Amino acid sequence: MTLLVRQISRLCALEWSRILQYRADAILWLTAESTIPLISLAIWHTVSAASPTGPAARDVLTYFVVIIIIGLTTESWNGAFMARDILNGDIVKDLMKPFPVFWRYLADNLSEKAMKLLFAVPVTLIVLTTLADRFTPAIYEPIRLVYFLASLALAAVISFLTDHLIGTLAFWLEDVFQIRRYKVILEQVGTGVLIPFAFMPPLAVMLLGFLPFRFIISAPAEILLNQPVQTTVPQLFIFQSAWIAVLLVMEFGLWRRGLKRYVVPGQ
């Protein structure tokens, strides 16, 4: 265990060194990540202010500020890199090491995420504390915060596993990037970033519940605001845990089968 921690720490340190050489890139990603929630905020805040029913304008504002942080915390992009490495054979360098490839991508994900949050968290905390009267009061309850952090951690794991699973498909498919593009579209709709679940018809909420995306972004926000849509907070935790179990089984099954058929292209 100590060795694993040391190995992951070293990988994170190297990743941070790498990111620091490309500071502009990190800031650009940060801006891109926050843009869609901010546009959605502008739209839905106007809608809720003009509508006598549905979520209040204050709740909408809180929801979108919170999902910016959730988005940055749960974001996962390693699947695309892993797919590229599988397709061009560069994954060989990781396969030859006595260190699971899974952990290598996880360390990469954690370190880059930490770097982005280093910028985003202080800004959000300042906004939430100085303008507290403009946000939903529930988010300031300590117990909500504890639930939120637990749900956020589960959401980050679901996001990583979903992305990793899509990357693993490169053992079978030659254009896994096309699938990733579909994932991005589904993410936008199914996570609640474009349209909050509170504004969706019940059938859409039910259907999207069969995909993991709601449990990546919307679920932690629903828990923090104490406004679960067509469900309860404990059920959201159960769904999140169940998705992790399902994704883990699928991921390890696919990885093992993928390695068996891998032909290591490129040389």
Place this chain on the structure above:
Amino acid sequence: MGSIIEVKELAKSYIVYHKEPGLVGSLRSLYCRRKDTVAAVKDITLSIGEGELVGFIGPNGAGKTTTLKMLSGLLHPSGGHATVLGYTPWQRQPAYLEQVSLVMGQKNQLWWDLPLIDSLLLQKDLYNVSESAWQESLAELIELLDLEKILTVQVRRLSLGQRMRAELAAALIYRPKVLFLDEPTIGLDIVVQRKIREFIKQYKQRHRATIILTSHYLDDVRELADRIIIIDQGEIRFDGTADQLIKQHVNHRRIVLNFTQPVERATLEKAGRLINFEPHRATLQVPRTKTSSIAAELLAALPVEDIAIAEPSLEDVVRELFSGKDYA
């Protein structure tokens, strides 16, 4: 000498899909794809002892790299068995991976954006090398590979030759017992090739590492390998030393003659196959068993200033072997 690598009837087949050209071909391939099974490696059996350096030679697509990939654990075979250091490579157990290393001339394992020293530090943790062993190994590699000046340079800024030296350092910093080298000198100039060869030689002597080398440069194989394995169309066609290869596959020798006076071409053609001819100098190819008698006859009959008997070069043998010529 204990056996480190044992291979029995190892085989690997691939499925290759074909697509007809154009849009019609693309549409047809949506519902009906023509596929072929290609046998890249067929029933290879071999044994390699501790400290041996074995060179795999063969034309492109012969199955050398596929064999190497199976032995290093990257590929699952279609049939047969193999053990390396007592492990089945493709099970990829950490205890196995800690003791082997693979260097591919066309792939890099270093962190592109960071200096070499960072990659070496990462290797230290990933392979669980103690600080003292790492320091000792680093000092040795700096000396042998002349790394002092490039340790703190970003890898992307290194020249091809420097990068290959850096790759070797990363591959060997944890002192693997078995080293798989796939085209380690590809694309390098002659001076750097020589340096790399010299390093491999010294490393093997110091650490008794077992090494399998594939290379298109026969100089690599001739200078380094204790033993040569020729693989062609997925099968082993020869397994032995360079001398044995030449003796077994070439039934002729060459007689190189210098004359004090010009001689007639026709006179020489009677003695054997004329490879080169100038009035004062000629090279003849003669049957191996008759070399001595023909040389004696030439000395007696012609104004010979000096005479040399030469074995064909490894290049000649391999070239002829792969072009399917008869050596008799």
